[in-house]
Amino acid sequence: MRTLAELIQQHPDTANAIGAPGREWMTYGDLKAQGESVKNALRSAGVGAKDRVAIVLPNGPEMAAAFVTVAQAATTAPLNPAYKEEEFAFYLEDLKARAIIVEAGYDGPALAAAKRYDLTVIKLTAAEPAGTFTLSTDVRGDAAGTLPASDDIALILHTSGTTSRPKIVPLLQSNVAASAENIRASLALTADDCCLNVMPLFHIHGLVAAVSASLAAGASISCAPGFDALKFYGWLEEVDPSWYTAVPTMHQAILARAPRNAEIIEKSRLRFLRSSSSSLPGPVMTQLAETFGAPVVEAYGMTEAAHQMCCNPIETGKQKPGAVGVAAGPEVRIAHEVENRLIDGVGEVSISGPNVTPGYEGNPEANEKNFFEAEGKRWFRTGDQGAFDEDGYLALTGRLKEIINRGGEKISPLEVDGILSDHAAVAQCVTFAVPHPKLGEDVAAAVVLKEGKEASDRDIRDFASERLAAFKVPRKILILDEIPKGATGKLQRIGLAEKLGLG
Numbered sequence: 001m002r003t004l005a006e007l008i009q010q011h012p013d014t015a016n017a018i019g020a021p022g023r024e025w026m027t028y029g030d031l032k033a034q035g036e037s038v039k040n041a042l043r044s045a046g047v048g049a050k051d052r053v054a055i056v057l058p059n060g061p062e063m064a065a066a067f068v069t070v071a072q073a074a075t076t077a078p079l080n081p082a083y084k085e086e087e088f089a090f091y092l093e094d095l096k097a098r099a100i101i102v103e104a105g106y107d108g109p110a111l112a113a114a115k116r117y118d119l120t121v122i123k124l125t126a127a128e129p130a131g132t133f134t135l136s137t138d139v140r141g142d143a144a145g146t147l148p149a150s151d152d153i154a155l156i157l158h159t160s161g162t163t164s165r166p167k168i169v170p171l172l173q174s175n176v177a178a179s180a181e182n183i184r185a186s187l188a189l190t191a192d193d194c195c196l197n198v199m200p201l202f203h204i205h206g207l208v209a210a211v212s213a214s215l216a217a218g219a220s221i222s223c224a225p226g227f228d229a230l231k232f233y234g235w236l237e238e239v240d241p242s243w244y245t246a247v248p249t250m251h252q253a254i255l256a257r258a259p260r261n262a263e264i265i266e267k268s269r270l271r272f273l274r275s276s277s278s279s280l281p282g283p284v285m286t287q288l289a290e291t292f293g294a295p296v297v298e299a300y301g302m303t304e305a306a307h308q309m310c311c312n313p314i315e316t317g318k319q320k321p322g323a324v325g326v327a328a329g330p331e332v333r334i335a336h337e338v339e340n341r342l343i344d345g346v347g348e349v350s351i352s353g354p355n356v357t358p359g360y361e362g363n364p365e366a367n368e369k370n371f372f373e374a375e376g377k378r379w380f381r382t383g384d385q386g387a388f389d390e391d392g393y394l395a396l397t398g399r400l401k402e403i404i405n406r407g408g409e410k411i412s413p414l415e416v417d418g419i420l421s422d423h424a425a426v427a428q429c430v431t432f433a434v435p436h437p438k439l440g441e442d443v444a445a446a447v448v449l450k451e452g453k454e455a456s457d458r459d460i461r462d463f464a465s466e467r468l469a470a471f472k473v474p475r476k477i478l479i480l481d482e483i484p485k486g487a488t489g490k491l492q493r494i495g496l497a498e499k500l501g502l503g
Contacts, residue, residue: 003177004154004212005035007216011215013029014028014029015027015220016028017030017221018061018131019061019129019222020130020222021222021224021239022238024128025129026065026129028218030132031068034131035068037069039069039073039147041122041136042135043073043142043145044140044141044142045122045140045143047073047143048146049146049152051099052075052077052096052097052098053099054101055067055076055077056081056088057101057124060130061223064131064223066101066124067207070101071155072148074148075153075154077095077097077155079091082469082470084467085110088109092116095168097114097117097119099121100119100121100122101135103124106123120137121137122136123135123136131223150174150177151172151174152172154173154175156169156171157171170361171303178355179355180208180212180213182355186308186329189213190217191219192219192242194240194242195221196222196241197221197224198228204302208306222241229250237267241269243270243274247407247408248275248278248407249438251280251296252284255287265291272295277301278407280296285298286321295318297325298319299324304356305357305382309329309351312324313325313326323395324396325393325394326392327392327394330352332351333351333379334387334388341374342375346385346386348381348382348384349385349396350372350379351379351380352378356380384396404433404443406436406439406441407438409471413431415468416445427451428448430493430496431445431493432444432496433497434476435497442476443475446500448479448482448483460477483496
């Protein structure tokens with residue numbers, strides 16, 4: 001059982017740790033010193049080891065370093081900086097956050113939401129090298145100086161559900177450390193590796209697969225300010241990484257610009273490319289491997305597993321297009337979709353291992369539904385349907401849950417329903433997934449208006465845009481006289497796109 005601090009302490013002080021395009025590298029010695037500075041700043045602000053600190057920062061080395069250093073002193077809760085005030089307010093209250101970290105000079109919606117709950121506001125001022133910063137606040141306190149133990153919570157994220165409010169997923173120090181080590185082992189990462197991170201650092205993919213796994217290996221990670229297809233090849237040339245990890249839509253955008261960047265690709269030292277967060281089409285995997293002359297490793301992860309569950313082997317030629325790989329850390333089995341037992345064949349993918357969350361916070365109903373005991377172990381139901389082939393590779397055959405996966409962004413239809421229902425003209429609505437050629441899925445909604453009321457699809461979209469992050473806003477809104485219902489009279493999301501001619 002280990003902590004994030006223990007992962008970092010083992011590496012030489014002179015080795016490069018965190019960087020960014022156009023910036024000087026922070027060494028492991030710098031990172032250790034930054035951790036001590038952050039701990040002292042949090043304690044003097046009255047933030048203790050078990051207190052929760054929301055982090056609202058743009059993508060980049062400061063966000064990576066903030067996550068890693070705050071997690072060594074308290075509980076981190078990274079939030080999407082694109083949220084609107086109402087969303088921030090919901091998450092900050094739900095998390096029971098004690099403090100929030102924002103950039104110095106920031107005056108956005110997160111600050112307004114934090115003031116509602118009288119959170120301690122801590123301002124971050126960036127410095128050089130990359131990832132170096134100071135923290136300041138007007139609040140003074142004196143919290144105990146103890147450090148988090150392996151069974152303390154390191155990271156809290158929300159996961160979207162379709163039948164309830166978003167669930168809180170607490171991940172222990174030992175969960176995150178175990179997952180980082182699993183990814184390090186499955187990718188054979190060493191101190192010689194360098195990752196170019198283009199993933200958002202408020203998601204489990206970037207936080208654990210890119211940042212934590214790299215630091216577990218004593219490797220370096222260069223954090224770009226988000227994904228930008230126009231800048232990617234310039235970063236590839238400057239940073240000279242040995243790997244990068246991305247979602248399929250990013251890989252497709254990178255491929256589209258490959259022909260005009262053949263010289264940079266030729267000179268690159270990419271050892272492999274990694275894909276996760278949504279299904280990578282087989283032809284894209286093949287084309288990527290041919291273009292970059294390196295294996296493309298598809299992995300399967302989710303928040304409740306501190307990311308990785310399965311991963312294609314790293315050895316050239318061992319990757320199977322269409323499969324999410326072999327068990328890579330936790331034990332992965334197939335469970336009966338209704339009964340609490342393990343089976344062979346097609347069923348619900350279930351996992352057990354040290355990287356798995358101990359359970360949803362404050363949600364006994366969800367824990368009862370998603371966890372079960374079998375063969376002397378505790379298993380978590382992923383909500384995905386799948387089966388193993390004769391070589392032990394897992395292929396997913398469908399999603400049992402109704403979460404919309406928009407290019408790796410997970411959206412709760414119920415959350416969108418709740419916002420649309422607040423519109424004065426909306427009598428009934430149901431949010432559902434529609435196929436999208438690049439994103440895999442996009443968001444749509446069917447709406448029935450109140451008698452005597454009028455509203456256009458544009459009016460309803462504008463209403464939603466003021467209250468939801470852009471990726472959650474339905475791209476298509478159908479105004480209907482009646483929404484198709486199932487045999488029991490329930491509104492059914494699954495299959496609705498096809499019924500309405502959008503499938």
